[in-house]
Amino acid sequence: xxxxxxxxxxxxxxxxxxxxxxxxxxxxxxxxxxxxxxxxxxxxxxxxxxxxxxxxxxxxxxxxxxxxxxxxxxxxxxxxxxxxxxxxxxxxxxxxxxxxxxxxxxxxxxxxxxxxxxxxxxxxxxxxxxxxxxxxxxxxxxxxxxxxxxxxxxxxxxxxxxxxxxxxxxxxxxxxxxxxxxxxxxxxxxxxxxxxxxxxxxxxxxxxxxxxxxxxxxxxxxxxxxxxxxxxxxxxxxxxxxxxxxxxxxxxxxxxxxxxxxxxxxxxxxxxxxxxxxxxxxxxxxxxxxxxxx
Numbered sequence: 001x002x003x004x005x006x007x008x009x010x011x012x013x014x015x016x017x018x019x020x021x022x023x024x025x026x027x028x029x030x031x032x033x034x035x036x037x038x039x040x041x042x043x044x045x046x047x048x049x050x051x052x053x054x055x056x057x058x059x060x061x062x063x064x065x066x067x068x069x070x071x072x073x074x075x076x077x078x079x080x081x082x083x084x085x086x087x088x089x090x091x092x093x094x095x096x097x098x099x100x101x102x103x104x105x106x107x108x109x110x111x112x113x114x115x116x117x118x119x120x121x122x123x124x125x126x127x128x129x130x131x132x133x134x135x136x137x138x139x140x141x142x143x144x145x146x147x148x149x150x151x152x153x154x155x156x157x158x159x160x161x162x163x164x165x166x167x168x169x170x171x172x173x174x175x176x177x178x179x180x181x182x183x184x185x186x187x188x189x190x191x192x193x194x195x196x197x198x199x200x201x202x203x204x205x206x207x208x209x210x211x212x213x214x215x216x217x218x219x220x221x222x223x224x225x226x227x228x229x230x231x232x233x234x235x236x237x238x239x240x241x242x243x244x245x246x247x248x249x250x251x252x253x254x255x256x257x258x259x260x261x262x263x264x265x266x267x268x269x270x271x272x273x274x275x276x277x278x279x280x281x282x283x284x285x286x287x288x289x290x291x292x293x294x
Contacts, residue, residue, distance in 0.1 A: 004137060006259045007252065012143035012212065014251020015150035019205040020228030021235070021243035022157065023198030029238035030174045031087070031191045033095045035101035037078060038202060039225015045071045045203030046121065046210045046220055047110055053122050060124035067203040075199025078102055079192050087191075110218040123211040146208045154244050161240070166193055174238075210288060227254075227270070234274050236284030245285060 009113035020042060027035045082102050085096050088204040103201035150186045161167035172180040181187050209224060210216050227250055235246025253273055257266040277285070 002259075003206050005139070008139050008147075010252035010255035011248055012140075012146045012251070013255060014231075014248035015146045016205050016209045016212070016247075017224065017228045017231045017245070017250050018150050018244045019153055019201050019208070020224060021232040021247045022153070023201050024229050025233040025235075025237050025240060025243040026170075026194050026198050028232070030170050030194045031083070032240075033083060033087075033092070034099065035078075035083070035195070035198070036096070036099040036225070036229070037082075037106060038198065039221035039223075039228070040103050040106040041074060041199050041202040041221070042206035042209065042224060043073050043110065043216075043218060043221035044106060045206035046073060046216050047114060048203070049124065049207045049210070049217055050119055050121055052127075060122075060126065064204070064207050067207055068200045071203035071206075072196045072200040075195040075202075076192050078199075079195035083195075084191075097102060107218045107222075114218070116218065118215040121210040121214040121216045123214065124207050125211055128283055134202060136156075140212075142208070142211045146212065149204065149208065150244065150248075153204070154240070157197075157240060166190070170194060190215025223267075227267075230271065230274055232250055232285055236275060236286035237282070239286040242284055242286030 020038065023041075024035065027033060027038075045067045048067040049060075049063040052058045052066050053060065058066070082098050085093060086098060123142055125145045126144045127145070129141050130139040130144060131137070132139065151176050161170060169180070169185045170193070172183065172185055173187055173190045177187050180190075205224075205228075206221065210220070228247065230249040231246035232243050233246070234250060235242025235244070237243075250270060254266050254270050257269040260271060
């Protein structure tokens with residue numbers, strides 16, 4: 001029963017990584033930039049939900065919706081103010097440095113606002129836990145909701161991109177920004193929409209993460225953000241199915257490494273496996289080799 005419990009917990013944690021990784025992979029696939037402030041948007045989403053539930057005594061559903069709205073607006077502001085002026089920058093290093101600056105800015109704003117003390121987060125999932133095999137196997141309702149949320153988000157995002165005009169615009173911008181602009185597509189608006197969707201997903205991931213691990217600090221999103229980026233690279237950055245598979249595999253490997261090998265070495269094992277995979281397949285599991293014309 002322990003094996004099944006670890007597997008469910010791994011898939012649940014991996015689902016959170018997958019939801020976060022979707023934001024990374026969408027932004028990179030469409031805007032060709034790495035938004036390393038994405039992990040801190042997760043943290044802001046957690047604090048938004050925490051404030052609504054603890055200070056304003058709202059229901060968990062309202063708290064989640066407010067968190068999504070806050071992070072969506074924040075994502076658009078970050079793209080408009082920090083990244084858009086750098087889209088035509090000669091070096092991608094400028095975007096990377098800006099992303100790191102935005103990350104530290106968000107952390108310090110939250111640090112000044114809420115302090116450095118750890119907040120006890122109240123779970124937004126109030127359903128009873130699922131008990132199987134006469135109660136010897138307990139699956140938390142948070143784990144179940146997290147896995148279902150990941151599946152629903154993945155399906156909805158795939159349908160949105162393949163079946164709607166904004167989604168088709170995203171595909172066009174991802175393929176060739178110049179040609180898309182000549183065809184009348186608002187490239188800046190499409191990139192802003194990508195940031196909005198990715199940041200909204202980050203809010204959901206942040207709330208689910210804090211519900212499963214109820215400790216909230218200004219640095220809550222840092223390590224999950226790095227691991228989710230790693231998951232996106234693992235699956236093939238730019239690939240939506242790759243982000244989901246990479247995230248779930250990351251979560252399962254991490255939980256099993258903690259359970260059967262070493263809690264202290266679990267992160268090292270996860271990154272070691274990533275290195276091995278990239279040595280064998282540099283573009284990731286679902287990544288495609290891109291030939292550039294010279």
